[in-house]
Amino acid sequence: MIKSIILLLSVLFSNISVAQEKNTLEEDLKKAIASENLTGAVWSSVSDDIVTIGAIGLKNAETNEILDTNDRVLIGSVTKTLIATGILRLATQGKLDIDSPVYKILSNITFDNPWRENNPVTIRDLLNHTAGIEDSRFWQVFSTKSTSTTPLEYLFTKNPSVLKVRTIPGTRFSYSNMGYSFLGLIIEKITQEPYENYLDKNLLGPLGMKNSTFQFTTQKGKNIDRHLAMGHFDNGITQENIPMFLRPSGQFSTTAKDMALFTKFLMSDGTVNGKSFIDKALLYQMGNPTSTESYKNGLKSGYQFGLSYRDRYGVVGKFHRGNTTGYRATFYLFPEQKKAFFISFNTDSETANYEKFNRIFINHLEINKPDQLNEKENLPSNVEEFEGYYKMNPVRFKLFAYLDLLFNSIKVEKKKNSLLVKSIQMETYTLVPVGSNLFRKEDRVNSSHVLYKNGSIPIISDGLVTYEKVNTTYLALMWLSLILGLIGIIIIFLRGSYLLFQKKLFKNYQIITFPFLSIVGLLIPIPFLLNQSFLNLGDFTFANVLLAIVTGTLPIAMIFGSIKIWRNKTLTIDALGTLFILQWTVILIYWGVIPFRLWS
Structure with a gap:
């Protein structure tokens, strides 16, 4: 009887302690959200087997609906951690080999890889952002042309230049949204169904994440989800969710509770209902890079299988952040201590200090702070x-x-x-x-x-x-080219304005007639770009085409001016200004900056 009373009291006081801790944490989060002018957030924390969840602020600033713990949020690139987990599940089932070259699965898509014979791009490379391909193009991110069912192949077949491999696969990290979109396509080829359907049934289902989905959902129109919190920008401007081309890299809606379930699984032995769900060896490799040049030279930090090693605030953990239109999210794990936290804000702010929230959670969870590595007395001899x-x-x-x-x-x-x-x-x-x-x-x-x-x-x-x-000289010459180019633009603009005022600009002998007009022409797209949604920055729009035309005209106008210089055989201030700009435009053409085609 006495033992039962003691046990009951210990449970009671434990629950009181957890409730007090949650209240204190929630108070700190509320203050931080208010100070950073954020609309709202849902969060969860895990400490051993204790899960705490909460919601703060508004679900929709226009309607003043309160955000609830059961409401869903978008988590942006934290989706990559779930995609990686799905790939590890397929590897555990023997349905794919992580070290298999991608071309063996996607034979119709060919990387432009100079090292293909000895270093083909593998699934592991895509998982670890070490494939050597770039992150993304404007048209893949800022576009309203995508639909929720646009074939993933379109990402790589529309413009094959995105398949250029720039470094030896497996050697260097370079974050790539395209790489994780490849993984979504690989899942589809292996399972013969949309990756969203497969992962909803075969990953989220077994993990108990019943209120999460890889499917596209939005707050208005078709695919409406009334539990999905509205996205926001600064000053409470709302933004509903829209389809994305790179959806495997950032399309996922979830709840704070479901992310706590996911967190607990990642810190487990990889079993579900007593059966191996993900091979323990693969699970433990998440966030522990082993293949890059930096690792082979002694550095343990980096990224592997959907998580990165994270050393901040005096603590060491595994981490992924995410942002998508209207949302920001953070996912932080400390597996050795069985502690973790997740938070998703329904505000994508350019001014807020999101790092502040990480410190709040780390302090409340009382994450162990290991001693710093001691500084050595001497630098390396070389x-x-x-x-x-x-x-x-x-x-x-x-x-x-x-x-x-x-x-x-x-x-x-x-x-x-x-x-x-x-x-x-x-x-x-x-x-x-x-x-x-x-x-x-x-x-x-x-x-x-x-x-x-x-x-x-x-x-x-x-x-x-x-x-x-x-080479220092090379870098100095690049800077000199930039400075001379800008000086040239100032000279031509001022001289051209003066000649225009004097009604002499269009006289036959003027060197800078065309150069001046081309510089002034750079101002023409500005009002059209300002009136265009940033979501269309990568689309083939009037404003974007106009921008490409005026930037592409710049070197042509300088060539016309240079012909005048050659004919006059006189090196005037106008001639110097024109030549300064001409050399800079040659550099910009070499680097692919002009013509400036955002849809390319």
Whole structure:
């Protein structure tokens, strides 16, 4: 009798403690959501076997409906963790081999892979974002042309240039939404049914995720789901869900409770109802990269099978974030401690600090904070070879490769017993040596960067971004070209405006007539682009075609001006301005920036 009373009291006090903890957590989340001007969020946390769920804020800012724990949300790229789990399930069943080349399954789609003979793109490469293909194109992301049933093959057959492999498959991480869309197509080829149907029945069903689906649902019109929270942008602007071309990479609606079930499974031994559902060895590899150059050179961080290694806030875990039109989500696991959390916001804000919520959960879950790796007294003996400028290789988006070269390159220099990393877009940070060729960012627990060589080329990598040393003269010339081009535009614009005012612009002897008109022409698409939804940025629209025409006209106008210069045989300020712009447009053509075709 006494034992029963003691047990009852312990359960009662335990429940009171959990309730108090939830209230405290919810209060902190409410304050953070209010301070960041977010519409609402649903969340769940797991601590051992205790699951806590909650909902805060509004489901729809227009109707002032309150968000409920049973309401569904979109989770963007966290979908990739579920797609990867579905692939691991098929591998466990023996229906596919993770190390099988993709061409053996998708024989009608051919990668442009210079290393195909020895390094074909494999399913593992797609899972790990190491296939070497770019992330996506504008038309694949920002488009209203997609439907919920657009064949996945269309992503790769419309423009075969998306199949270009830029680095040796398996060696370097480069995030790719196209890669996970390939995995959706692979599931369809193996199962002979839409990947949404197959995974709903054969993944979500057995895991008990009855209120989740890979199917397209929306808040209005066809496929309506009245439990789906409305998406929002800043200032409470609403956005209903729309179909996407890259749907395996980000189309998934779920609840906080279902994500808690998924979390518990990922931290289990891989069994469902006492039977192996996913091979334990495969399950444990999620978030533990083993194939990249950086791993083989000693760095343990990176991405594998739908999760990335994450070292932040003094804790180490496995992680995936996601965002899609109107939503942001975070998924964080600490398997060794059997703790985790998930949160999805129905606001896609450009100004909010979403990292704040991670800190709140980590503090409330009392995640263990391991000691930092000790700093070594000396830098590697060959560290001078690694000083200098570096460019990203590969970059995520081909269209922005030129801008990445100029603005995302970094400078590495020695400073006493550490390395200083500088760039234009990022804050300067310090790397301290922790042994061999490994370094730790000052706010990290474990090694965060590795130095190594690929042949004779010095490399620095954090497991997710790889930088190759670049010739300083080359980078300086690229910057000089940009600066001269911008100076040229200013000269031609000012001189042309003056001549127009003086009514001399259209005199036969003027060098800058066409150059000036082409520069002014760059302003023409602006009002049309401003009046066009960002969702149409990748579509073949009047505004986008106009943008391609005016940017494509720029080098032609400079050539006309250069012909005038050659005929006049006089190097005036107008001539210099024209030549400055001409050399820059040649560079932009080489890098594929102009003509600027967003639908390409």
